Every structure is written in C-alpha cells, then in structure tokens.
Amino acid sequence: MFKRYLPIFNWLPHYHQRLLGADLLAGLIVTVMVIPQSLAYALLAGLPAVVGLYASILPQLLYTLLGTSRTLAVGPVAIIALMTGAALSSVAAPGSAEYVQAALVLSLLSGAMLMAMGALKMGFFSNFLSHPVISGFLTASGILIAVSQLGSLLGISSSGFTLVERLMTLLPNLSTYNPFTMAIGGGTLLFLVLMRRYGKRSLMSLGVPVTLADLITKAGPVFAVIVTTLVTWYWQLAYREDVAVVGTIPSGLPALSFPWGDVSLWRTLIIPAMLISLVGFVESVSMGQMLAAKRRQRISPNQELIGLGAANLAAGFTSGMPVTGGLSRTVINYDAGAQTPAAGAFAALGIALVTMAFTGWLYYLPIATLAATITVSILTLVDLPMLRQTWRYSRSDFAAMAVTILLTLVEGIEAGIIGGVTLSIALFLYRTSRPHSALVGRVPDTEHFRNVERHDVETVSNAALLRIDESLYFANARYLEDTVYNLVASRPELEHVVLICSAVNLIDASALESLDAINARLKDSDVKLHLSEVKGPVMDQLKKSDFLEALTGRVFLSTYAAWREFS
C-alpha cells in the first residue's frame, strides 16, 4: 500500500554508499548541463529565464518522491514550453505580470488534471494520441521552434505561434540583423552541430576513453555557454554592440505563489492545459518505459500521472511553468550513471544552490547561445524519413500524420493535435465500417480454413462459410446484412450460411438487431444460418438475448465441425 503510493519506499530502504556515489556524480553533471536548457525553454515560452530554474527544483523533488521511473528527470521541456507560450499569448501580453501569472495557472490546471487522471486510472486516455499524430506533431513543433529561434540567432525580434505569424514578423526586419549576435549564434550553432556529428569520434581517435569522450561531447553546450559568456563580458558586447544577454536574474529561491486569477482565465486555459498534460504525459511515459525496459524495470503509467501531476502543482506554487519528463535532461541523467531517483533530487538541490548564489555568473550569457542550443536539440525531433515510411505502410496513417503537421504549422498546436486525433478516430471508424469478409474453404487434409480467392482450398456447394473480419457493431451492422443478402442472392443453391466469428470480438445491440433480421430473412428463403468459433465473451453476451433461440441453425465450436456436417 505504502510502496504503491509512495514509490520512494521501493528503493530508499535499500540505499547504500555505492549508489550514493553514482547518484551524486550524476546529479552534479545534470545540474551543470540543464541550467542553459532550463533558461532557454523559459525564454521559448516567453517567460523570464529564471522561471526555467524555479521549475527545475521543487517539481523534480516531488517527482522523486512520487514517480516510478528511476532515471526520469523532470523540468521544462521544449515542446511543452512551445505549447505554454502559444496558450499564454492568447490571454496576456508576453513580458507582462499577467503572462507570468497565467503560466502558474496553466501549471496548476495541468497538475490537477494529471492527478485526477492518475486517481481515476485514466492513463489509457493518452493512447488516443496515435503514433503518426505524435510523430507528425513533434516534426511540426521542431520546425516551429527552429523558426522561432531564428530571430534570437540573428538579433531580430519576432513573435507569434504559427509558422505564418513567425515569418510575417521576422522577414520584414531581416535587414536589421545584429552582426555580433549573428556571429555568436551562428558560431555556437556550427560548433554544436560539429560536436554532435564528429565530437565523440574525433576525441576517441585522439585516444580519449569512450565514456569520457561521450561526456565531453554531451557537455558541448556547457563549453559554448562558458566561452560565449566570457567573450561577451570581455568585450562588453551587451553595451557596446547591443547583443541581447540573459541579464539580471533575481537570486534566491522562488517565493511561494498563489495564482488565483479570475474564472474566465481558468476557463480559457482548460483546453490548452488538457493538451499540455496529454502531450507531456505521452513524452514522459514513453521515455520512462524505454529506459525502464533497458534495465528490466517497470514503471506504472497511472502512478506516473500522480508524480507528474504533483510536479506541475509544485511548479504552479513556486513561480515555475508546466513541466514534464524531458528527453534530453533524462538522457543526460541516465548516461551520467544515475541509479535511483536520488540523482534527480541531487540535481534539483544543485540548481537550487545556483539559484541562491550564482545567478550573477549568468548575466552576460547571450540569448543567441541559448537559441543555438535549443535549435540543435530540437532538430532531432524532425523526422522526415518517418513520413516516407508511413506513406509506404498505410495511407490512412499517413493522412493523419500529414494533417497533424499541416494544421500545427498553419493553424497552431491545438488545431494540429485535435485535428490529428479526430482524423485518426474517423479513419479507424471508416475502416471498421466496411469490414473485410471472405468466403473460406478447407486447406486439404487439415482442419484449417482460408480465403477461397487466395488459397487452393476445398468447398461445398450447398453451404457458404463466410468469415467476418471485424467486430460487429453499429457502424457495420447494415453492411453485414448487405454482404449476406448479396451472397444468398448470387447462389440460389445455398441451404446453409455459416458465419465464422473467429474475428468477431463484440456484437453490440445494433448488430444483434441485424443478425436477427438476417436470420429471419434467410428463414423466409429456406436458408439456415449457423455460427462457428464464437468466442467466450461474445457467446456469454448472446445468451442474454433471444437470438440463440430464434437461430434457425446451430452454433459450431469449430469451423471444421460445421464442414463435417455439410460435406
């Protein structure tokens, strides 16, 4: 009981020194690595940079207490930051106090929804974000984020949360670019791309051991931060050349915040909060599952909802922003050797320490450096080969993906997700509304039956064995009637029709009505209706109706039993 609701008791009692060493080292590495990231994502959401630090402290500590993944690191992430910015810009002006307040309301709403979904065991809800929709959404978001960073990389101001809005504010001011900002941004970008692609290999060829080479490569952004900060400070580029820098970050831990706002604000933010919760949960849980599987651990999706919900509530009460398990911060944590959630807690304490004492060191950090960091990490989300693969595999999955991408780019994030999910569901319903069915015959010398059009099989003339390849429900009930009537009309010698129900997982009230009608109409034509291979749960349900008494034929356990009867 205790262990189920407070997963920390699964590992804390067995904690020992070797684990402590590993976790402390991982915590230190994560602290250093995620500070630039956290600042950058807060800026991406249109919030003051320090909010990203605040959102990396208490939320992570609460997740440590309540989450089930051993290595997940929780904090601001790129997609959620983008969604947060899009949601907030419709209710307040970026930079205003209302905007910051609204971010807190969004965190609280999202936290409450996640907690409620966890309490109601509604984790399955996230399954309706199909793979093509998520993949399309990530690709489109990657493009949106990359474009949104262009302005910061060039020293031009831009705003908006659709592609068109961004480009419309960016392009007319292209000539006002700041050459120093562009040099810092472009240089960092180039450095990071080269580090990613060639860093590890080059270091190893210089004789550096593999783990160290890996670590140095991953620390690329930290080097970039240090070097560009020093350069900007030394030549005083912020004052002399107007290079945008992070500036003064208030030091000290965040004060407790109680963002009540007015009712209309809460109401406006409900839909965005729901989407942020779902997307955040999907991102977090799929990564958590992947990493847990690598170490043969398990995570509990419903408990994850509780953990992430608590983290977001904490963000809302400590001047933060919506958070979730982040891809890059988690991978850093995992690769740095984190063994238990304690590593996350150590990183949170490390960031708290920085916030209390060292924010002054970040004054001269150029915004362009952060923009380059975001751009490089976000471009891994853009997965264009997946478009081609999906096109090849299934046109309707491709349609869902393409619509998600287009709507996200053109109409915005909410429209993209909602449109993609709606289309996925509609296409699924359409497919199941016109089910495949096949006349089958016996594979010679076996008890196995296959489609007469695909295999060389034996048939009998007075009986039709019709395999229905779909659950029978309202959307296809009438289609079933048509199929059977057309079959009987085209073969006047028929005396028996056997519906093979091996693929029928459900017969709802509408389909029962249709089966009743088929049975009655076939009776008028002196054709008997039989069923075979009806599954247990379906049979249980049919017994609750009068259909089995009215049925003119029999219910055979196997199709082979029906075959023996009629041949």
Add this chain to the structure above:
Amino acid sequence: MFKRYLPIFNWLPHYHQRLLGADLLAGLIVTVMVIPQSLAYALLAGLPAVVGLYASILPQLLYTLLGTSRTLAVGPVAIIALMTGAALSSVAAPGSAEYVQAALVLSLLSGAMLMAMGALKMGFFSNFLSHPVISGFLTASGILIAVSQLGSLLGISSSGFTLVERLMTLLPNLSTYNPFTMAIGGGTLLFLVLMRRYGKRSLMSLGVPVTLADLITKAGPVFAVIVTTLVTWYWQLAYREDVAVVGTIPSGLPALSFPWGDVSLWRTLIIPAMLISLVGFVESVSMGQMLAAKRRQRISPNQELIGLGAANLAAGFTSGMPVTGGLSRTVINYDAGAQTPAAGAFAALGIALVTMAFTGWLYYLPIATLAATITVSILTLVDLPMLRQTWRYSRSDFAAMAVTILLTLVEGIEAGIIGGVTLSIALFLYRTSRPHSALVGRVPDTEHFRNVERHDVETVSNAALLRIDESLYFANARYLEDTVYNLVASRPELEHVVLICSAVNLIDASALESLDAINARLKDSDVKLHLSEVKGPVMDQLKKSDFLEALTGRVFLSTYAAWREFS
C-alpha cells in the same frame, strides 16, 4: 445507366392494366388517409396547415421518378416535423413570414445535403446512428410530441421544444382549458385507441372480411375527422365556444418559391439540416428495406439519397417543409395494395386535386382532432420494453440509449442525437482500447485451439499461444505491449510467444511500432516472437514494412503448425 439513375425505367415499361387498377385504388385510399396527417404534421412544426398538403405533392412525384422503393410514400412525418419546429423556433417567431421562409431554406439545405451524400455514395454515414441511439431518440421524440399535443387537446396554448419548456408553458394555464375542445380531443383519442386495439377484432367477429376490417380500422382517423368536423360545423363551436379549427386554407396549387434569405440564416440551419437529413434518411431507408425484403425486392441506399434529396428540394421550391418516407403513410400505401411507385404519384395528384378544389371542406376540422391523431400514431414510437432488453444485453448500449433519451427530453433534439452518437463512438473506442486476449491450448485430438480458462485443453510449457481478440491500432497498441511483457515476466521458462492473429483485422502504424518494440524487447530476453493465422490483407500490409525481416520467429499459417513445432 439510364435505369440506374432513373429507377422509374425499371418498372414503367412493364406497366399494365392490372397494376394500374391496384395502384389507382391505393392512391385513392392514401389521398383520403394522409390529408389529416399532413395538416397535423405541418401544425406540429408550427407551420400553416396547408404547408403539409403542399409538401405531399411535388416531393412525392419526384420520389416516384428517382426513388428505388416501390411502396415508400414521401411527405411530412412526425419526427421530422418536430425537428423542423425545433430548428425554426430558434431563428424566427412561429406564425411569422420569416418562419415559413426558414422552413423552405431548411428543406433546400436538407435536399442539397441528401443529394450530395448520394452523389458521393456516403449512405454509410447513416450507420453511425446506432440502433440504441435511434430507438432512444424515437422514444424521447414520441414523449415530446405527445406532450406538445396536450395543449391542443385541452385548448391551452403551449410552446417550446424541450420537455421542461413545454411543461412550463402548459401547467400554469391548465385551468384555462376549453371543455368543448377537451371533449372533442378526448373523445377522438379514446375512439382511436379503441379502434386500434379492438376495431379489427370486433369487426371480424361481426362477420366483416379480414381485409375490409383492416381497412376500416385504419380509416379510423378519417371517420373521426368527418364526425368532429360535422359536429363543430353544426353547433358552430368555433364561434360560439371558441374551439380552435383549421380555418381558411388557401385553395390552389402552391406558387413556386425561391427562399434565399440571408447568409447567417443558412449558416444557422446547417447543423439542424444535417440531422434532419440523417434521421429522415435512416427512417426512410430502414422502412424501405423492410418492405422491399417482404416482396424480395432490393433498394439502393445511395439512390434513395438522391430520391429523398430531390423530394426535399421540390418541397423547398413549392412552399413545403422537410419531408421523408413516412412510416404511417407508407404502411397505408403498402396495405392498400400499391404495386409500383405509380400509386404514390396518384396519391400526390389526389392531394393536388383536394388542394385546388376542396380545402373549404376542411374549415371546421378541429385542431384537437388532429392532435388526437398525432398522439395516437406517435405513441407507437415509444418503446419502453426496448430499454429493458437493451439493459439486459449490454450496459454500454443501454448507456447510449439512456443518454439519448435524457438529452433529447432535457436539452432538445440536436443535443440528444449528437450526444448519443458521440457516446456510442466513445464507448466503442473504449471497449476496443482494452482488448480481450486469451492464452489458448489445443482441444485434444483436434487442430482447434481454445481459451485455457474456459476449456479443457493441452498446453506446452516453453511456448505461450496468445490469441489477441481485437484489431491492433493506436488505442490499444500500448495495452498489447503490457499484456505481452506481463506474460513473459510471469513465466520465466518461456522461449516462444506466438501471437494468434485470427481476430486481428488491421495493424496500423502505431501498432506496428509496438510490435517492433515487443520483438526487440523479447529478443533481449531470448524469447522468440512468432505470429500465426495472419490474414491476407494484414500480411500484405506487413510486407510493406521492415517488421517481417526483424521478426525473431516465424509466421505460421495455422496455430496447429506452430503447436507441432513446439510440442
């Protein structure tokens, strides 16, 4: 080609004298019978009574030309009239010229939508109105209509289109009832109920032949109309006692109408027109199919859309109201012996004749008589036993039905249908998102495999045969992963997992991703993944991906083949 788009050429060339006699008689009977009905339904929609006559002329003639049912009679029907009234009362005041104009716009919109659906072969769209939703909707509408007629039966004015609105306007004025109106209404109601229940049997016991007895019973409303009209005229109740009567009906055929209105009116009426089209189509086509089946004829749903669409366009251009194939008028036509659509055309001409020359005879017809006619015929829609049956068969179908009834009564017709359909779809998706699966074993001495928990079957220890009872798609992809991982975790001795795909009708891109993940993770645990009984269409699709190359195990044609391999 010709015959397909103008179904009239299927029967007109073979027309002969015997058919003509039968059709003429049926046409005459229908003319007499449907006049009170048509007036009543126009009043129910809040329109002038004569509109009901207009809507029974040209629409029926066009359906004769374009429809595929031989006996369907087209005109105003109760449900559609109720829906029309609800839609119109939100855009204009009943009795105003705008109200009548809006009815024409609604007919045109509905006609255009039906035609478009027919041209695009979208008849399947109506399948999403599941049986419980339709049945619940009819029951709730029956109750609404009966309550709406209470005012007319008692001589009290009432208005509104939800139960609460009706009762709120009715109850406070209950004391203002008109005793003469009440006597006429109540008397007619009693007479009609008795005729329905005992009429045919009593007449037969008096020696009247069965067909004549049936006809006389059905003509009950006509007798009531004649008697109450004469009574009201003789004692001049309309003037002396304020009994509401039909009054002056303009004589002559309807003038052509071109209801353009403004854009906002058209836009407001789009959703109601869509629902009216769908409900009208479902009512019409299900009755048409039932009657066609009785005479071993076929109807074409897509051509029916064209026919009904043309009928509604005609109604819009000739001062009518939305129409569809009506239950009671069709049954009258069928029972009166109609052989071809010509009977409907004769009835339309008969009504045209009455409209031209005999509307004066209807002056003293009391509204209460019409209300009693509607009430009796509508109460057949209320099917309370169906509620109990559905509850017994399936809780989720019952939920859809109950929600449809409640929403229709409380929130109105649109909310009822939309809510019911949405809930049906959501429940179906929920059910398929947590699919049933079963470990199966071999039924001894056969090649047949059944659930180990339900049947006495043979198993092998190192291989698990897992039958998945659902198509694999985004909503259940992760659930499948959980199922397999839990299975493998609980049986460490496993070396082979066979997924039996006999019930898998679809593997979408999300599920393919999950299968890939399962395959990879089982490989890490030295467990091989096999498939069996993969259906043709599913196999074709898998071949378009890389999954089959990556699969650690084999694809068996039958589960028995897999069994032989591992036992």
